[in-house]
Amino acid sequence: MSFLLPCPNCGPRDVNEFAYQGEITTRPAGSPTFRELTSYLYFRRNVAGVQREWWCHRLGCQAWFQAERDTRTNEVLLTEIPPPMRHEGAPGPEATPALGENPTL
Amino acid sequence: MRLEPRPGERLDRGEELTFTFRRKEVRAFAGDTFGSALFASGRRIFSRSFKYHRPRGLLCCSGHCANCMMTVDGEPNVRVCVEPVRAGARVKPQNVRWWLNWDLMAVTDKVGGPFTPVGFYYRTMIRPRRAWPLFERFLRGAAGLGRVDKHAGRKRRFDTENRHVDVLVIGGGRSGVEAARQAQIRGEDVVLVDEGPEPVERWGFPVLWPARAIGIYEGNLVPVEHGSTLVRFRAKRIVVATGALEQPMLFPGNDLIGVMLPGAARRMIDLWSLKPGRRAVVIAGDERALAVADELAAAGVKVARVVDLRRTQPREIEAWGRYGRLESVTLDGQTIGCDLLLASGARQPAYSLLAQAGARVEYDSKRGIFVPRDLPPGIEAVGAVTGEVGKTAVPAATYNGAAKADKCFACVCEDVTDKDMKRALAEGFDSLELAKRYTTVTMGPCQGKLCHLPSIRLYARETETDEATIGTTTARPPWAPVSLGLLAGRPHEPAKRTSIHHRHKDLGARIMWTGAWRRPHSYGNPEAEAKAVHDSLGLIDVSTLGKLLVRGPDAAAFLERLYSNRFADLKVDRIRYGVLGTDGGRIMDDGTIARLGEELFYVTTTSTGADTVIEWFDWWNAVWGLGVETTNVTGALAAVNLAGPNARELLGRLTDLDVSNDALDYLDAKQAHVAGVPCLILRIGFVGELGYELHFPSPHGEYLWDTLLSEGADLGIRPFGLEPQRILRLEKQHILVGQDTDSESNLLEANMPWLVKWEKDDFVGKAALEHVRERGPREQLVGFELAKGLGSVPPEGGQIVVDGEPGGRVTSARWSPELGRPIGLAWVPPELAHEGAELTIKMNGGFETGRVRLKPFFDPDGGHLRS
Numbered sequence: 001m002s003f004l005l006p007c008p009n010c011g012p013r014d015v016n017e018f019a020y021q022g023e024i025t026t027r028p029a030g031s032p033t034f035r036e037l038t039s040y041l042y043f044r045r046n047v048a049g050v051q052r053e054w055w056c057h058r059l060g061c062q063a064w065f066q067a068e069r070d071t072r073t074n075e076v077l078l079t080e081i082p083p084p085m086r087h088e089g090a091p092g093p094e095a096t097p098a099l100g101e102n103p104t105l
Numbered sequence: 106m107r108l109e110p111r112p113g114e115r116l117d118r119g120e121e122l123t124f125t126f127r128r129k130e131v132r133a134f135a136g137d138t139f140g141s142a143l144f145a146s147g148r149r150i151f152s153r154s155f156k157y158h159r160p161r162g163l164l165c166c167s168g169h170c171a172n173c174m175m176t177v178d179g180e181p182n183v184r185v186c187v188e189p190v191r192a193g194a195r196v197k198p199q200n201v202r203w204w205l206n207w208d209l210m211a212v213t214d215k216v217g218g219p220f221t222p223v224g225f226y227y228r229t230m231i232r233p234r235r236a237w238p239l240f241e242r243f244l245r246g247a248a249g250l251g252r253v254d255k256h257a258g259r260k261r262r263f264d265t266e267n268r269h270v271d272v273l274v275i276g277g278g279r280s281g282v283e284a285a286r287q288a289q290i291r292g293e294d295v296v297l298v299d300e301g302p303e304p305v306e307r308w309g310f311p312v313l314w315p316a317r318a319i320g321i322y323e324g325n326l327v328p329v330e331h332g333s334t335l336v337r338f339r340a341k342r343i344v345v346a347t348g349a350l351e352q353p354m355l356f357p358g359n360d361l362i363g364v365m366l367p368g369a370a371r372r373m374i375d376l377w378s379l380k381p382g383r384r385a386v387v388i389a390g391d392e393r394a395l396a397v398a399d400e401l402a403a404a405g406v407k408v409a410r411v412v413d414l415r416r417t418q419p420r421e422i423e424a425w426g427r428y429g430r431l432e433s434v435t436l437d438g439q440t441i442g443c444d445l446l447l448a449s450g451a452r453q454p455a456y457s458l459l460a461q462a463g464a465r466v467e468y469d470s471k472r473g474i475f476v477p478r479d480l481p482p483g484i485e486a487v488g489a490v491t492g493e494v495g496k497t498a499v500p501a502a503t504y505n506g507a508a509k510a511d512k513c514f515a516c517v518c519e520d521v522t523d524k525d526m527k528r529a530l531a532e533g534f535d536s537l538e539l540a541k542r543y544t545t546v547t548m549g550p551c552q553g554k555l556c557h558l559p560s561i562r563l564y565a566r567e568t569e570t571d572e573a574t575i576g577t578t579t580a581r582p583p584w585a586p587v588s589l590g591l592l593a594g595r596p597h598e599p600a601k602r603t604s605i606h607h608r609h610k611d612l613g614a615r616i617m618w619t620g621a622w623r624r625p626h627s628y629g630n631p632e633a634e635a636k637a638v639h640d641s642l643g644l645i646d647v648s649t650l651g652k653l654l655v656r657g658p659d660a661a662a663f664l665e666r667l668y669s670n671r672f673a674d675l676k677v678d679r680i681r682y683g684v685l686g687t688d689g690g691r692i693m694d695d696g697t698i699a700r701l702g703e704e705l706f707y708v709t710t711t712s713t714g715a716d717t718v719i720e721w722f723d724w725w726n727a728v729w730g731l732g733v734e735t736t737n738v739t740g741a742l743a744a745v746n747l748a749g750p751n752a753r754e755l756l757g758r759l760t761d762l763d764v765s766n767d768a769l770d771y772l773d774a775k776q777a778h779v780a781g782v783p784c785l786i787l788r789i790g791f792v793g794e795l796g797y798e799l800h801f802p803s804p805h806g807e808y809l810w811d812t813l814l815s816e817g818a819d820l821g822i823r824p825f826g827l828e829p830q831r832i833l834r835l836e837k838q839h840i841l842v843g844q845d846t847d848s849e850s851n852l853l854e855a856n857m858p859w860l861v862k863w864e865k866d867d868f869v870g871k872a873a874l875e876h877v878r879e880r881g882p883r884e885q886l887v888g889f890e891l892a893k894g895l896g897s898v899p900p901e902g903g904q905i906v907v908d909g910e911p912g913g914r915v916t917s918a919r920w921s922p923e924l925g926r927p928i929g930l931a932w933v934p935p936e937l938a939h940e941g942a943e944l945t946i947k948m949n950g951g952f953e954t955g956r957v958r959l960k961p962f963f964d965p966d967g968g969h970l971r972s
Binding site: 001002003004014019021027028030031032034037040041054056058062063064065074081082083 | 323730875
């Protein structure tokens with residue numbers, strides 16, 4: 001990989017400055033079954049297309065942000081720091097609406 | 106052998122310089138290359154071939170082939186034909202036993218033929234198995250290129266430079282220069298790179314010369330080798346003008362010294378005024394190559410025969426030589442004496458960079474060359490690389506030759522002959538991609554520049570198909586050989602040092618690496634240092650701990666979600682131990698958390714885990730969007746741990762704070778001035794004795810360290826390092842994350858179930874731990890001790906043997922001076938995880954019996970900590 005990734009804070013930078021943390025997943029709520037738990041932990045969609053994913057500008061501003069990237073071409077359509085949200089409940093899908101389904105095209 | 110001064114030559118005959126070749130002086134003019142100067146001095150043998158040690162001379166004279174590779178000033182594999190001369194340089198031949206003109210290993214060429222087919226060593230040198238290292242040593246010595254001097258110091262410093270341009274033009278021929286000029290006229294920011302050896306016409310745009318584009322990567326990234334700098338170009342538009350390369354022809358004896366590509370002879374005459382030979386034969390398939398015949402004549406070379414392949418195709422070509430030097434060539438039975446044979450098939454577009462960028466490569470059967478098609482966006486091609494090479498002919502001559510004919514090389518770099526290729530085909534490697542891997546054809550230093558097309562042709566003839574059917578092999582970077590130093594860049598070995606580091610050195614500490622940190626292993630006597638902590642007072646620099654402020658209205662809720670135990674109920678000024686887990690329930694890091702206010706927590710992490718933990722906190726913070734801010738204060742604060750029975754006495758002397766057991770209890774956190782330095786005092790006991798961790802601004806590190814040592818002198822204070830700390834913590838069975846745990850360990854099996862608060866709604870890893878609880882433990886982390894007085898310690902990673910099978914492993918083990926016996930931690934099967942169970946530990950080439958101890962070895966009730 002050698003494309004440029006625009007950091008929401010720092011602008012376009014070499015992708016080597018970033019840590020990739022994979023596609024956005026949905027954390028199961030309550031007491032998931034073993035299968036639900038393992039698919040959350042280990043199974044990924046591995047989309048051939050646009051996926052939403054986590055990145056951290058590790059060698060830069062160290063911000064965590066989300067990107068929409070076409071995994072086939074590495075074209076980055078969008079990067080943004082997810083808007084802050086206040087939640088009372090425990091983490092779970094309802095607590096992380098921005099991290100829901102992958103907008104797969 | 107030098108011609109009279111000619112217009113256009115690159116030499117400055119007014120300036121002479123000398124270098125040494127095999128300790129003998131060689132004279133050169135400014136503008137020469139090492140190769141041209143050596144040729145002028147009469148040298149014809151430049152190297153010995155890779156496998157057969159055949160003598161080789163100049164072939165391409167353009168820095169592509171491996172024929173002129175030598176070791177210059179200790180740097181191996183320098184192509185001397187394009188390397189500009191430097192006064193005083195030391196040039197040596199390579200891959201030679203004895204001497205270039207008389208190489209002992211040349212015997213492989215004479216008698217080795219039947220015994221050394223392609224890949225022979227994998228078939229014949231496999232028995233006896235134990236002898237392979239010997240064989241390998243011999244083979245490595247016999248075959249190959251130059252040697253790297255492993256003991257040499259660093260001579261060159263490599264750097265990396267990043268440049269962003271509108272247009273990058275690769276290749277400085279006529280088309281490349283024109284493309285760059287057009288871009289310049291349009292006002293684009295353009296840079297041209299050219300690898301030489303001929304200089305580039307300059308028109309005011311920046312030129313890197315000599316500079317080699319190594320490849321085209323994703324995102325229009327082009328790394329360019331420019332001297333000792335790797336320039337990483339990012340271009341909006343890349344114009345490839347790499348031209349076309351003359352291709353050697355296949356005929357017996359095609360590697361003899363004197364067989365050259367026409368362009369090589371032209372460059373020798375034009376640039377360096379060298380007379381490439383006395384009597385020449387020219388076999389060529391295009392106008393450009395044929396024109397060299399006229400240049401030869403003008404330079405005083407007798408041209409004995411010119412064959413235009415477009416008109417007449419000789420059926421058989423055989424070159425004959427003695428001692429590796431060309432003496433004659435036979436064309437269809439007619440022998441012509443000559444010492445120079447310029448032979449070239451079609452000029453093949455140098456499409457590799459385009460193919461790397463994603464272009465398709467197609468065979469043009471009319472002209473007998475492969476041409477690039479369907480260029481991806483942002484990539485352009487101009488000039489000969491597009492296939493505009495004029496009218497050419499496909500050489501048709503057979504390479505089989507008469508019975509006594511010499512070897513015919515498909516690939517001179519790797520010494521792959523036509524026989525090797527045929528054999529590969531016979532063995533079933535019918536795809537060129539497979540043949541490439543089996544015979545290593547095209548995998549040598551020229552990267553296929555001079556052997557790709559000939560090997561495709563050979564396969565096409567042998568399989569009775571055509572070049573289009575055989576197809577090309579995948580083009581991959583690097584397009585040209587590149588030194589590893591250039592890719593590695595400037596060596597960075599970052600070391601983190603605490604603000605007290607120089608005091609440790611002054612005290613004679615043995616410094617060791619822990620992650621990127623430099624820390625004192627000990628100050629000379631680990632056991633005495635550990636004893637001082639138990640008996641009187643010890644002082645250790647723990648500035649390396651990760652330190653993190655978590656602040657905000659949701660700070661407590663945030664920590665509740667991250668850690669398995671409770672923090673909402675932690676009182677202000679109190680401390681609690683916590684272990685960070687992943688959602689898979691695995692242990693990630695541990696540390697203490699002090700509540701400094703309702704909305705402010707001070708979190709410490711392990712020394713090596715600090716960066717990971719801070720990133721982890723920030724990530725979950727971004728996920729949850731809670732009202733929390735994290736601040737990394739690892740570097741801002743220094744920390745020392747004052748531990749031992751006399752710790753309170755010393756601390757009391759230096760602060761106004763009430764340090765009595767009632768006012769500053771175990772696991773209390775207080776802020777106060779110590780010796781005038783504002784400190785956060787954490788009363789914790791990692792090493793098992795009464796102890797205070799002082800966290801304070803880094804700049805005061807040396808001052809506070811000195812003050813504590815001098816004020817505590819009468820109390821028997823002694824600095825201690827990591828090693829004594831490891832002994833002390835082991836006596837308490839305190840785990841070290843990463844040492845006693847691995848990526849599979851969880852809290853339940855690591856014997857810390859008390860840290861898991863099941864009643865909490867959720868925390869990271871809860872669901873996974875519930876499943877672990879349900880299935881029951883598979884192994885358990887336990888303490889163990891060996892017999893009193895046993896002098897040796899089991900190795901870390903040593904086996905626990907259960908019923909003759911490996912059943913567990915030792916993770917930490919030390920000899921405890923306090924207990925007088927070896928102690929340790931080990932993962933054992935659950936059935937052995939009970940007090941007093943017997944463990945069979947593999948050590949000392951035999952077995953020792955240990956006993957499981959579930960409670961700390963030292964001070965199991967924590968009386969010392971709370972004293």
